Amino acid sequence: MSDEKKVTILNYFLTEEQQMIVDVARQITEEKIIPQRAELDENEEFPTGILKEMAQADLFGLYIPEEYGGFGGGCFDMVLALEQFAKGCVGIATSFAASALGAYPILISGSDELKQYYMPLIASGEKLAAFGLTEANAGSDASGIQTTAVLVGDEWVLNGTKQWITNAGDASIYSIIAITDRAKGARGASMFVVEDTDPGFSYGVKEKKLGIRASSTRELIFKDCRIPASRLIGRQGTGFFTVMKTLDLSRPGIASLGVGLGQAALDEAVTYAKQRVQFGKPIISFQAVQHILADMAIQLEASRALVYASARHIDNGGNDVSKPSSMCKVMATDMAMKVTTDAVQILGGYGYMREYPVEKMMRDAKILQIYEGTNQIQRNVIGQALNKEYSR
Amino acid sequence: MKIIVCVKQVPDAKDVRLDPKTNTLAREGVQSIMNPFDRYALEEGVRLKELYGGTVTVVTMGPPQAAEVLRDAVSCGADDAVLVSDRAFAGADTWATTYTLSQAIRKLGSFDLVICGKQAIDGDTAQVGPGLAQRLDIPYTAFARKVLGCADGIIRLERMMDDGYDEVEMNMPALLTVVKDINEPRVPSLKGKMKAKKLQVVVMSAADIDADPECLGLKGSTTQVVRVFSPEFKAEREMLVGTVDQQVEQLFSKLEPLL
Numbered sequence A: 001m002s003d004e005k006k007v008t009i010l011n012y013f014l015t016e017e018q019q020m021i022v023d024v025a026r027q028i029t030e031e032k033i034i035p036q037r038a039e040l041d042e043n044e045e046f047p048t049g050i051l052k053e054m055a056q057a058d059l060f061g062l063y064i065p066e067e068y069g070g071f072g073g074g075c076f077d078m079v080l081a082l083e084q085f086a087k088g089c090v091g092i093a094t095s096f097a098a099s100a101l102g103a104y105p106i107l108i109s110g111s112d113e114l115k116q117y118y119m120p121l122i123a124s125g126e127k128l129a130a131f132g133l134t135e136a137n138a139g140s141d142a143s144g145i146q147t148t149a150v151l152v153g154d155e156w157v158l159n160g161t162k163q164w165i166t167n168a169g170d171a172s173i174y175s176i177i178a179i180t181d182r183a184k185g186a187r188g189a190s191m192f193v194v195e196d197t198d199p200g201f202s203y204g205v206k207e208k209k210l211g212i213r214a215s216s217t218r219e220l221i222f223k224d225c226r227i228p229a230s231r232l233i234g235r236q237g238t239g240f241f242t243v244m245k246t247l248d249l250s251r252p253g254i255a256s257l258g259v260g261l262g263q264a265a266l267d268e269a270v271t272y273a274k275q276r277v278q279f280g281k282p283i284i285s286f287q288a289v290q291h292i293l294a295d296m297a298i299q300l301e302a303s304r305a306l307v308y309a310s311a312r313h314i315d316n317g318g319n320d321v322s323k324p325s326s327m328c329k330v331m332a333t334d335m336a337m338k339v340t341t342d343a344v345q346i347l348g349g350y351g352y353m354r355e356y357p358v359e360k361m362m363r364d365a366k367i368l369q370i371y372e373g374t375n376q377i378q379r380n381v382i383g384q385a386l387n388k389e390y391s392r
Numbered sequence B: 001m002k003i004i005v006c007v008k009q010v011p012d013a014k015d016v017r018l019d020p021k022t023n024t025l026a027r028e029g030v031q032s033i034m035n036p037f038d039r040y041a042l043e044e045g046v047r048l049k050e051l052y053g054g055t056v057t058v059v060t061m062g063p064p065q066a067a068e069v070l071r072d073a074v075s076c077g078a079d080d081a082v083l084v085s086d087r088a089f090a091g092a093d094t095w096a097t098t099y100t101l102s103q104a105i106r107k108l109g110s111f112d113l114v115i116c117g118k119q120a121i122d123g124d125t126a127q128v129g130p131g132l133a134q135r136l137d138i139p140y141t142a143f144a145r146k147v148l149g150c151a152d153g154i155i156r157l158e159r160m161m162d163d164g165y166d167e168v169e170m171n172m173p174a175l176l177t178v179v180k181d182i183n184e185p186r187v188p189s190l191k192g193k194m195k196a197k198k199l200q201v202v203v204m205s206a207a208d209i210d211a212d213p214e215c216l217g218l219k220g221s222t223t224q225v226v227r228v229f230s231p232e233f234k235a236e237r238e239m240l241v242g243t244v245d246q247q248v249e250q251l252f253s254k255l256e257p258l259l
């Protein structure tokens, strides 16, 4: 665990309020997450109790406007909290982050009525949210979605199956996208709020995963699922627009999971390298080991700087947010994969064993390069943005 | 329900040392914290408030810097904070402490419940809770490990005993002191921290609580600490050597005759 009294970190000029968020999130991580993470991972158990602690500390409302019972913060505030949680466990941090992912579509495009009703429930942590985009034939290519919504009288009727949805089965509020008019192509999809108790709505079995095993991942199954017409998020046909805006806002959060995870792995690696004696010396005295650690530290701090700068750009109403949002996601999550793998290397055989936390860190890192758009897709986004910028 | 929680600022146990020359606590550079048991007292107060409505007021007697523990308490859910502070209170023993606290609490008006920690980790007497109840002339239960419920002016709870627990009922207003089994204290909340930052701590002096000067501080104390010292380590010791199995065997043969 990093002892920030000892470790020199760069001064990012946090406000008093931002430092408060860091302190509260860190305390939860140290006192509640770290003591339980190995057991929750081993048992693939959903972290209900820890999410309740986060709720009690007002963290579920971090990014939600005060008028809806939140703290009124932005993307950067989420980044700060998620970084701390990820130092403890990316699985638990993912469960927390996925609720925001489910809330963003309503915040971004929802009617005031939807916001008035759902935001206070999500802000207080009383209800968890989730986000349903992916389907069996629609991963990177969102245009492949087959779930449909048809307006019958004053109800929408949904049919189809969403797959690998984080928090599915544990959340109560789902923002999902469905085709409302296939002929309209990119303008043919719309987003809806579905509730746990809606008729015709059920879940598939819980997936067994490589990492983030404290998070839950299931299918959402819609069989003539009927919801009131008022649950349409925004105007009909704006589904893909809302999804893109949502992901622009959420990706720096995934990036900060990479930063927190990378920090935790570096902390473990340096601490171990100072203690482990081989050939009569602590292994940190070998330059080959020092260089691995140095590279870890360089990549980590560079990633943190890019994530913070991107989140601040977004919060300050910067334009073309997709590019920085994608850039920081790629950099910080590729870094996390590399740094956690290096941490296992530094710990050698001990690193490979479950008694030490780094094997879990390495398993947890992989998902960050895949979900919320694979890192290949992020590079596509960045490439397209460059092409556009240089055509102006 | 109006709930009063008594909290004490204590030196962090990790840092405590006695100055070998003066035999007093070496307080320089020692971090001050909320007495750990008082965190559980506060949490129980906040939970009862959440369950039954009302307010939680934290009270501490101490020097001006004890306001820090009050802010800490507010960030964890307390509504108001009162610092009972005056040079005249210095050197108080538990007799004078309970007098001072009881005078302050009377000034706060009517209340339903006073909650204290089981004991303070520095003074360690565990007398303040029970003593305070006597002064306020209300029933008390020490070592509460669970509150079963409050209804019709009666609080029901479980009191931890060496060999199990008692179920106890008291008429309110009442006082309890709590053990750590009673709950799992929460971490501070963001809104709590914001509130704590802006908090105006109410300070009550000897005059504010209508105290009789003869009953305060050193003057009002019926006991005095004559000497504080680290016990000298005189016990003979012997190191057992060999493999773990051999050491266990040696230890066993030494202990066996004593059983």
Ligand SMILES: Cc1cc2nc3c(=O)[nH]c(=O)nc-3n(C[C@H](O)[C@H](O)[C@H](O)COP(=O)(O)OP(=O)(O)OC[C@H]3O[C@@H](n4cnc5c(N)ncnc54)[C@H](O)[C@@H]3O)c2cc1C
Residues within 6 Å of the ligand: A098, A131, A132, A133, A134, A138, A139, A140, A141, A163, A164, A165, A166, A167, A209, A217, A367, A370, A371, A372, A373, A374, A375, A376, A377, A380
């Ligand atoms: C644990 C977990 C949790 C998840 N949670 C959610 C959730 O809460 N909500 C949700 O909607 N989804 C969720 N997902 C789905 C996730 O977002 C998708 O897995 C991801 O978008 C990739 O889709 P795919 O797996 O179908 O991969 P595919 O799209 O099939 O991609 C396979 C490979 O091909 C590459 N590739 C594909 N197209 C291109 C291209 N054009 N150029 C270059 N390379 C390409 C990809 O990068 C990848 O390496 C989750 C997934 C997992 C594993």
Ligand SMILES: Cc1cc2nc3c(=O)[nH]c(=O)nc-3n(C[C@H](O)[C@H](O)[C@H](O)COP(=O)(O)OP(=O)(O)OC[C@H]3O[C@@H](n4cnc5c(N)ncnc54)[C@H](O)[C@@H]3O)c2cc1C
Residues within 6 Å of the ligand: B006, B007, B008, B025, B035, B037, B038, B041, B059, B060, B061, B062, B091, B092, B093, B094, B095, B097, B101, B115, B116, B117, B118, B119, B120, B121, B122, B123, B124, B125, B126, B127, B128, B129, B221, B223, B224, B225
């Ligand atoms: C450095 C030092 C010097 C001392 N010198 C003397 C001395 O000269 N003569 C002497 O008789 N005693 C002395 N004491 C002891 C002093 O009497 C006690 O610290 C004090 O009366 C409280 O008793 P306690 O710490 O045993 O609390 P306990 O009775 O163990 O505490 C039980 C509970 O009572 C409440 N409580 C206790 N104190 C307070 C407070 N101040 N404000 C609000 N709530 C409180 C808390 O809820 C606490 O959990 C000294 C103590 C220290 C640390």
